[in-house]
Amino acid sequence: MKDISRADTALRGRLLWFVERPEEHGAGAVRYIEDGLLVLAGGRILAVGETSALRPALPAGAVIHDHSGRLITPGFIDPHIHLPQTQVVASWAAQLLDWLNTYTFVEEQKYGDPAHAARGAAFFFDELLSNGTTTAVAFCSVHSASAEAFFAESERRNTRMAAGKVMMDRYAPDALTDTPQSGYDDSKALIGRWHGRGRQLYAIAPRFAITSTPEQLEAAAALSREHPDCLVETHISENLEEVATAKRLYPECADYTAIYEKYGLFGRKSLMGHSIHLSESERQRYADADAVAVFCPTSNLFLGSGLFDWKAMREPRRPVRIGVATDIGGGTSYSMLQTMNEAYKVLQLQGQRLDSLALFHAMTRGNAIAIGLDHLIGSFEPGHECDAVVLDARATPAMAHRMETVTTLPEELFILITMGDDRAVEETYVMGEPKKPRKRG
Ligand SMILES: [Zn+2]
Incomplete structure (x- = not known):
């Protein structure tokens, strides 16, 4: 023995x-x-x-x-959640872009204040641990102060967490935008201070193609090349209007996935939030790149975004890695149990079913595999x-x-x-x- x-x-x-x-x-x-x-x-x-x-x-x-x-x-693992959206949950919005502009960007501006960020982070960690979530991959606000507050709180509780300051340099209020250079510099400084310190990990976080210029996506890709063990977290193909806008802003790209491919942000460390409205060609490229599709069921239902197609993603000849996440505050519950409850129903609506063992696997070992930490947790x-x-x-x-x-x-x-x-x-x-x-x- x-x-x-x-x-x-x-x-x-x-x-x-x-x-x-x-x-x-x-x-x-x-x-x-x-x-x-x-x-x-x-x-x-x-x-x-x-x-x-x-x-x-x-x-x-x-x-x-x-x-x-x-x-x-x-412990449960939540691979997509937003620190500065704890007071956005349950906002009565039409759909994604309306929700972002009317509610989310207002709340996220408050996270430039270190005291507000610290209070928000303390609440956020209380809520995660109350729900049995021991690891999350989080988006902070654009401000370094929000990421500092996140990591300080995580270090205090000795949790294994990943997070990044959001990078966005257009289509958001001035108080919420960085520039390609400042977004790069601030992210780089945070990586230097926090990545690999104790249980903390950094996730490079260009919010999505709409709120980043090509120059900023290039800067994010440079960070990813320079720090290949950092995760990359972003959003893709959540909502049809968003997909159309992204394609209009990047007309040279054949589809949404091609934008992240072009800028070197689509690989095995990439956590692609939502991944709903994808073509077969895009799904094939997820598998080829070993990129991760992150399913956020309560958010997708709440914002009327669409139904994630698990079966198509897990097509046996080219299975794509899947994570399942809360996406607070587009999502409506911090509980991974409730998140799996809604995941089950989203699949039911499409004639697909996961049994309870598969659902428990998804929020433990499955999500650990999705974020590349299955050798450590899950x-x-x-x-x-x-x-x-x-x-x-x-x-x-x-x-x-x-x-x-x-x-x-x-x-x-x-x-x-x-x-x-x-x-x-x-x-x-x-x-x-x-x-x-x-x-x-
Ligand atoms: Zn999100």
Whole structure:
């Protein structure tokens, strides 16, 4: 048996994680231990197995967090969310471009104030951790102060996060625009200060082709070439009017994807938010470039943007990597459980269905693969960082009542997704430490 004499912490509960995609590998993709023990040293997983086998070998001083009977999964991962939009959620707008101009650009201007940004970041992290989200890839505002506030808060909580200051140099209020040079310089300085510091990672963030000139997209591409291990996050093909506008601004490009291809922003580190209105040629190029399509179901429904076509993306001869994200504040819930609930319904409307194992995989290991961090997070295999969420499928009276008839794990998981939210999150662990800020009580 593995030597666990240097273990300092253990988590006990019903452990669930994935080693493959359930939709492709069935039961072989799933790891489940009814009375399991996650054994940690320095926040990393040293061993995982049956409590009865591992507990006798734990050193005397190890702290045991006992959640017997509760489900424990890797912490949820949200690969597309906006820090400065916590007070944009639930704005009554027509569609994307109206929503941006009327509400979003007004709120984002406030993030130039470091005090406002710090308060917003503290709220944002409280909300993520309350919902069991331990990693996110975030857009900050155009101001360096917003990214500074984000990373300072993340460092304080020791969360593994990625973020970037948005780059936009046109079609936004003056207070929200940078220039190709200042956007490059400010991003570069933030990369130097934060990328790879502790658990922090930088994501280069040209907002989308409409709000960046060709010169700015070139500057973003230069950053990406100079820092090839940084993520790139942007938006694409969310809304038909947006697609038409982007094509008008870049008439030399055959389609929207070609814009990001032309400027070197379309590769395996690229998180392409929304990716709804795509042609077969574009999907093929996603697969060829290994770019990631990020599905934001609550946002797509709320803004009436369109229905993400999972099946077309995962076409077996050229599967595209998919992430699933909240997109707060176009999205309407911080909860990844609720996000998967709406993802399920978006697919239902198109005659497609994912089962509950596939949905849980998507927000843990699936999203870790999407952001290129599956060697670090999204799994309970030894060597991974221990970010975890403890779930209670009887968290509300309606859930407890429904659970009376449940006999299988997949049924329980589907109830968590369909009926659960932050109330179903009993605890959130970050590197093996309990960090849920708002406990039930
Ligand atoms: Zn977005």
